[in-house]
Amino acid sequence: MIMRHGKSDWDSDAQSDHARPLANRGILSAERMGEVIRDLGTIPGLVISSTAVRARATAELARITGGWPSRLILEDDLYGASPRGALEVVERYAGDCERVMIVGHEPTWSMLIRQLTGGSCAVRTATVADIEIHASDWDTITSASGTLVSLLQARQFMRS
Secondary structure: OEEEOOOEOOOOOOOOOOOOOEOHHHHHHHHHHHHHHHHHOOOOOEEEEEOOHHHHHHHHHHHHHHOOOOEEEEEHHHOOOOHHHHHHHHHHHOOOOOOEEEEEOOOHHHHHHHHHHOOOOOOOOOOEEEEEEEOOOHHHHHHOEEEEEEEEOHHHOOOO
16 A cells, blocks of 8 residues: 655745645545545555655554554655665565555655556545555565555545
8 A cells, every 4th residue: 555645734834845744634634544444444554654744644643543553664765765665665564464555755656656557646645545466475576566456535535
């Protein structure tokens, strides 16, 4: 599973891109996507997030609001990662988990989806792409292909 961070607050006093927090809309969408993933029964066993404040907050809010028992790992290498670099992070930590979610940034996530599936899609803020990987284990993910099972965009699920 690939999740883009929620909408960030461009008006914050953050000193760097890495420190930029979520906007109120980003908080609400991260929480809602946590519930959606729970309700769909696709809770990841492991969540690996970029250390950027907005990505970390997205991962934490989705887990807490959705009641996921998932372990969370914060990984510096996901901030500014290439698609291959993101897959190497998954390979490093996935172990025997059946379902893993990585939380991070564009444009890497769009490129990663294209690399894995051959297709393109809009990865708006708080979007979750669920990809079935065609590999025997996580150790071969950097050369694996996959099929897009679902693309969940937060705005489809926001309550009025």
